[in-house]
Amino acid sequence: MDSIIDxxxxxxxxxxxxFTLSEYTSNDLSIDFIIENITxxxxxxxxxxxxxxxxxxxQSVIQYRQAIYKDLKNTPEICEELCEIFKExxxxxxxxxxxxxxxxxxxxxxxxxKELENYCLSVIKIKKILSGHSFQSEGMKKFSNxxxxxxxxxxxxxxxxxxxxxxxxxxxxxxxxLGVNFNSDFFS
Numbered sequence: 224m225d226s227i228i229d230x231x232x233x234x235x236x237x238x239x240x241x242f243t244l245s246e247y248t249s250n251d252l253s254i255d256f257i258i259e260n261i262t263x264x265x266x267x268x269x270x271x272x273x274x275x276x277x278x279x280x281x282q283s284v285i286q287y288r289q290a291i292y293k294d295l296k297n298t299p300e301i302c303e304e305l306c307e308i309f310k311e312x313x314x315x316x317x318x319x320x321x322x323x324x325x326x327x328x329x330x331x332x333x334x335x336x337k338e339l340e341n342y343c344l345s346v347i348k349i350k351k352i353l354s355g356h357s358f359q360s361e362g363m364k365k366f367s368n369x370x371x372x373x374x375x376x377x378x379x380x381x382x383x384x385x386x387x388x389x390x391x392x393x394x395x396x397x398x399x400x401l402g403v404n405f406n407s408d409f410f411s
Contacts, residue, residue, distance in 0.1 A: 230365035232291055233274065239281040249276060290360035304352045312345050336386055343383035350374045 229236055249255070249272075258271045279285055295302050353367045373379060 230362065230369065232362045232366060233288065234279065234284045235287045235361065239279060239284045242278045242280050244276045244278065287360070287362060291362040294358045294360045294363045298356060301352055301356065305349065308345050308348050308352075311341070336389065340383070340386045343379065343386060346370065346373055346379065347383065 244252070244254075254272060254275050258268050258275070261271060262268060279288070349370050353370055356367070358364050358367060
């Protein structure tokens with residue numbers, strides 16, 4: 224299982240040489256402009272800039288990326304569906320703390336449960352999209368195996384069902400008094 228966990232869609236496992244573009248070259252190529260038009264999220268911008276500034280010079284890395292690109296190019300429906308799922312995942316992924324402790328409100332707890340439910344649903348969608356496809360590239364095979372591992376080996380389906388059941392139980396609450404009255408949507 225460890226070999227499945229250790230993978231990247233950008234390069235095979237190992238140490239490889241890269242050429243890093245200078246800031247002048249980045250400016251001449253309008254890398255920042257390109258990135259700003261791809262995403263509005265600052266964390267994604269940072270990651271994309273690192274990827275675009277670090278150019279592989281090793282043949283095996285280039286071939287690895289080309290094989291992944293070929294797999295994705297040959298299955299545009301997978302690309303479209305994955306892009307939609309990743310857009311949905313951006314909505315409930317944030318840089319805030321994900322811990323629930325004794326200082327957390329009921330709203331924090333409910334929000335966290337909703338994020339977990341959405342994450343579960345996203346992984347289930349990705350699994351369905353990838354299942355049945357025979358990828359040629361090592362990277363896409365490992366990605367597909369990684370998603371299968373998350374789904375199968377983590378009690379993932381059971382967790383998803385438990386969260387769903389808990390959500391249904393919570394949706395039957397008509398009101399709650401904690402010094403403030405909340406309606407069934409937990410608004411006062």
